[in-house]
Amino acid sequence: MADGDDSMEQGRSLPSAVDWSNLPDDLLGMIRSRFISRRGRARFAATCRSWRAAPAPPALPLLLLSAHSSGMDIKKNLYCPEEREVLRFEIPGKLRNTQIRGCYDGGWVAAVTTTPPVTFAIFNLFSGVEVPLSREQRNMPWVVRSLWDIRKVIFSDVPTSGDCVLAAMTHQRNTALCRVGSPDAGWVVIEICDRVVLDDIVFFQGGLYGLTHNSQKLFKFDISFNEDAAPPLVVGGPYIFDVHWHGYRIESPLTTSIFELHGKLAVAMMALSWENNKPFFKVFQLDVAAHTYTWKEVVTLGDSALFLGRSCSSRVLHVQAGGRGGVTKNHIYYSDHWHAIFYNYPKFRKEAYLARSEYGESMYCCQHQKSRDGVEGIPSVGHYMTNGMDYPLWCFPPDY
Helix, strand or coil: CCHHHHHHHHHCCCCCCCCHHHCCHHHHHHHHHCCCCHHHHHHHHCCCHHHHCCCCCCCCCEEECCCEECCCCCEEEEEECCCCEEEEEECCHHHCCEEEEEEECCCEEEEEECCCCCCEEEEECCCCCECCCCHHHHHCCCCCCCHHHEEEEEECCCCCCCCCEEEEEECCCCEEEEECCCCCCCCEEECCCCCCCEEEEEEECCEEEEEECCCCEEEEEEEEECCCCCCCEEEEEEEEEEEEEECCCCCCCCEEEEEEECCEEEEEEEEECCCCCCEEEEEEEEEEECCEEEEEEECCCCCEEEEEECCCCCEEEECCCCCECCECCCEEEEEECHHHHHCCHHHHHHCEEEEECCCCCEEEEEEEEECCCCCEEEEEEEEEEECCCCCCEEECCCCC
8 A cells, every 4th residue: 555545544534333232222212113023022132231121112912822721732822913923832831731811911820720629820921930829829719610610810910019919700700809919818709789790800090890791880899908917908899880871882792891091991892793793892981070980982092902802801002103013003902702603603714714723723813894883983803713612812921
């Protein structure tokens, strides 16, 4: 190189190397949120410590095709609506010979053994970690006959926290609660009025709320803790509220689900269209004014999607403007089984086939747009299982 060229090279300002591990958190969070694939987000988090600590979008639910596990089951199928594909994973050994009856954020599940004696347990579906429970909580002496009596279990908080309360519903009209963090606590069976059947329950603002099938009555139970005295869990109520209707009303819904929507209680009701015998949904939000309770119709979920399930808690989650793969904002995603029997099986051949469970059940995806009165409602996407007795179950994996 000539002397003149050497002097030019020495005087030139060379770009410094980029320290990719020190990118701003907001930039890393924006990049991470743009990955549609769960595998892509996992690889992003595995790059380095700072990338792993970047804000992650909330994990969208995965659909467990079969909540039942036999002693021979080693792997299960999870359908990912975000990627429109089935994920195959190995279940923890302790979850074999169980029936999953509830799920919570981070992969936590409530399970009941399928072999005598019937016992209750809380596991993490992905890590296999088990939450310690008292003998009274594991034995569930208030259950009348078998695990099939237990309809669903919901969590008030992460089960590893000291303030987590479980609420379990049975098909015999019983509802019971227990505090997970109390080693000597058992189940507290709450009394409801005669001939009243709750269709669904939800924890909301420190209390437990229950809803009748036609949504005309709302039940509230207050929950408090005794830290240094017995019993460790105190349940007050029920307080019963008559709820009025504003506008459209479904007289005889097939299913009724209660959940939290933008800081208020809400209900989603499913019925069958007179036009094509397919399901449609109406969503209502509870309005409280001057001690008057009214269900007011919600015509859009905005930037959120609603996930409904017969055997698990319902959940509203934010979805970014462009959607997340196969999940779109202002949609209802629901899982069911009973209505697959209600339908004529050959009709499913015209719908989108998704997967098959370990027990030979087929899952189909059906998308519906209009309500019974011909007015555009909130679009819904149904995931149905055929040829079996299991409900597909939404589970909520850890964020990554």
